[in-house]
Structures are given as C-alpha cells and as structure tokens.
Amino acid sequence: MRVVAGSVLxxxxxxxxxxxxxSTALATRDxxxxxxxxxxxxxxxxxxxxxxxLTTMGLVERYVSxxxxxxxxxxxxxxxxxxPAYAGDTLTFSGTVATVGENEAVVEVTGSVSLxxxxxxxxVIMHGFGESPADLPPPRA
Amino acid sequence: xTELRDHLMALADKAVAAGEGPRQxxxxxxxxVMISHWTEAMGDRNPVYAGPDAVAxxxxxxxxxxxxLSRDPAREFxxxxxxxxxxxxxxxxxxxxATNCEHTYHRYLSTGEELTSSTRMVDxxxxxxxxxxxxxxVTWNVTWFSGDEPVAEMMFRLLKFQxxxxxxxxxxxxxxxxxxxxxxxxxxWDGVQAGELRIQRCGGCGELRHPPGPVCPSCRSxxxxxxxxxxxxxxxxxxxxxxxxxPGQEPPFVVAVVELPExxxxxxxxxxxxxxxxxxxxxxxxxxxxxxxxxxxxxWAPIPEEA
Numbered sequence: 001m002r003v004v005a006g007s008v009l010x011x012x013x014x015x016x017x018x019x020x021x022x023s024t025a026l027a028t029r030d031x032x033x034x035x036x037x038x039x040x041x042x043x044x045x046x047x048x049x050x051x052x053x054l055t056t057m058g059l060v061e062r063y064v065s066x067x068x069x070x071x072x073x074x075x076x077x078x079x080x081x082x083x084p085a086y087a088g089d090t091l092t093f094s095g096t097v098a099t100v101g102e103n104e105a106v107v108e109v110t111g112s113v114s115l116x117x118x119x120x121x122x123x124v125i126m127h128g129f130g131e132s133p134a135d136l137p138p139p140r141a
Numbered sequence: 142x143t144e145l146r147d148h149l150m151a152l153a154d155k156a157v158a159a160g161e162g163p164r165q166x167x168x169x170x171x172x173x174v175m176i177s178h179w180t181e182a183m184g185d186r187n188p189v190y191a192g193p194d195a196v197a198x199x200x201x202x203x204x205x206x207x208x209x210l211s212r213d214p215a216r217e218f219x220x221x222x223x224x225x226x227x228x229x230x231x232x233x234x235x236x237x238x239a240t241n242c243e244h245t246y247h248r249y250l251s252t253g254e255e256l257t258s259s260t261r262m263v264d265x266x267x268x269x270x271x272x273x274x275x276x277x278x279v280t281w282n283v284t285w286f287s288g289d290e291p292v293a294e295m296m297f298r299l300l301k302f303q304x305x306x307x308x309x310x311x312x313x314x315x316x317x318x319x320x321x322x323x324x325x326x327x328x329x330w331d332g333v334q335a336g337e338l339r340i341q342r343c344g345g346c347g348e349l350r351h352p353p354g355p356v357c358p359s360c361r362s363x364x365x366x367x368x369x370x371x372x373x374x375x376x377x378x379x380x381x382x383x384x385x386x387x388p389g390q391e392p393p394f395v396v397a398v399v400e401l402p403e404x405x406x407x408x409x410x411x412x413x414x415x416x417x418x419x420x421x422x423x424x425x426x427x428x429x430x431x432x433x434x435x436x437x438x439x440x441w442a443p444i445p446e447e448a
Binding site: 014020023024026027028030031032034043044045047053054057058059061062065066070073075076077078079080114116 | 201
C-alpha cells in the first residue's frame, strides 16, 4: 500500500437504521437502554435511540481498514464525539492521511450526520512499508 | 449547590486516590462467535478477522470485558468510580453520554486468549453547562492484560448530566401565546411538531424565504414547497427583553435573529445559556421546547461545550 500525507480516503455512507443501531450495540455487548429503547432514549431528552461510542469506534476502524486493506494493523484509535447519531439518520465518513512515518501512518477521520459532525477521530496504523514488528501477528495469506 | 459539588468532588478525589481497581476477568475468552457478531453488525469484511488464524478487531478490546446483561452476583464487582456514579445518579445527574475514547493496542489478540482488565479513575470536572443539561465529565483509564502482559489501554470520558426534559407534564399550564397558523405557515408548524425546522422554498425559482408567505418576492410564483434546515445557526443579532411583561415568559430573556447556513434568518429565543454569555456570532442549534402539552416552539441553544 502506498500512501502519502494528504491522500484522501474514499467516503463511506452508512444508513443508520434501527437494525444497525441495535445490532451494533448488542455486538459490542452494550445493553444501555438508550441504544435500543426509544421510550427511554426520549425520556433522557434524546430524539431517538443512538449509536454507542464503541460502535462509532468500530465503524471508524472499518472505514480506515476498508481503505488500508488487510495488511494494515491499528496501533491506536482516538475518537471525540460531537452530535448524536440517531436512528433514521445517515452517517458519512471522510478521511485524510495526516502523516506518514517510516512504519506508521496517521489517518484523520470525520463522521457526519444531518445534525453536524458526529465524530472526529484519528487512527494510527502500521501500513506495511517495513517489516511487521514481531509482536503483531502477520497478515493472513 | 456548593455543598453538593463538594460532596461529589470528595467522592471523586477518593476514587482517584484509590488508584487501580482489582483485576477483573473477562466473561469470555477472545472467540470467533463474538468476532463474527461484531464484523456482521459493523459490516467489516476484513479477512484477517475470519478463518482459523483469525485475530480480533482491535476495537473489540472493550467488548471482551463488557459485563452485558449478566446478573450473576458472583461476577459483580465495583470499579473505583462507581461510588461517584451512584452519587451523581442520586443528585439527579441521571443522563449519560460518552464524549471521548482513546484506545492504544500493543498487539492484536487471537482466539482463545483469556483477558483481565483493571480500571483507574483519572478525574472529574464540573459542573459544566452543556446543551444536554448541567453535568460532570468523568474520565478513567483501563488496562487489559493477557496473563500478565498488558495488551491494550483505554482512556474513556463521559458526561453525567441532569436531563433538561420537562419532568412533570401533568402540572403544565397552557402556554398563553399561540402562533398564528394559516395556509402559508402550517408547513412550518407541522415541521416543528415533527422535529424539523422547515424553510419555505419557491416552487418556481427555488429561492428560500422566511418568514413564509404566499408569493415569491423574486419571481412572483405562488407555487410553494419547503426544505428541512440542518438546525445549525449563528446569532446574527439579539436583544435582552426586560420590559414590558410578556405572558408566559419570565424576564429577562433573549430574543435573537439567528442566521441559518441555508441563507435565511429566523427570530427565536436563546435558551440553555446565561444571558451574559450570549454574543453576536455565537454558534447555536435549534432545540424544540415543549411549552405545554400541545405546543412546541423552536428555540436556539448554544452548541455543546467540548470536553
């Protein structure tokens, strides 16, 4: 994989159906009612059920790895949440390669919904320019 | 209020001073079934997460130690900050929303690995005024271990807040002022009921206009349609109303002209913000205020403070 600073990732759009919001919350084992029970979410002042933060992180990982390919290895992901991503909305990711080191690249990602930016994130990936460090499993053939 | 804050801060200080909590075993080893639930739900087709040599998606680190719906009392344990959360709940800060999460992965995990984790409270900051309500930001760190080897770290921050939803609906008096709803404006008020901020658009030339009217001032078409605004806005101008008295309103209050990125301006009250903090150019977001059991009005609140 060849990347340079400033490379732009192709966008990714995800329709946030209730099925997506709920199936991801449960796959992350987050049973907090605001992620699956509209009545409780509304009683808290929310418009509807909304994505849990671990799903937001998982989708950031998917977005970056869809682009970076199976050889990439994540060293870290940071996310900062903005507006909630409610069921019924559409989440659109965009991303840019911020820096490229000898072995690592930093990718900056924004995920936006109709209310504005839902997440700003940065991911550090090993992009396979050099040898994989011994403590990372090699990519599967 | 100060007394409550002192009480909460004392509990927080105690939790911070307690340092790292006990190592808690994850309920399940790293396993392919939970990995496939994750990849299916996320739509992640990365082949390294499947097959006999599968590794776990790194973000899943947090999933391995989630307690889920388990009610097994033998597994119940308390983290250092749980006393703080209980006290916040008791004080009415019942709302919860995550604001920041940072993961560091030392290596990828393979199926069969048994993990433990330990938690350390970092700090609590507040009370802070946010668009969701007044609240406290609580931060903690988690380290995950495979055997004695640290394999991942996390910093997590959330906001515990007092929801600003009207709690006692039954007691509400009808709000004395009603908007004039007619054939020109009905679409706008229907939108407010549906949680949408609608802007009239000319069916002829497409120009947006607000307030709504029967005829386009540009092309004179009487064809009308509308779009849904993003809900974002900027204070273009405002007044602080002290006098004369307005039925149903407690002076002083702020009435602003809000400029929308779509290109029109709307008049509305600024809420959830101390009067002295309002300024021209302040970014705001529409918020729907239930005035009584039937009437909802669009108003404007500052964009949530960043953690």
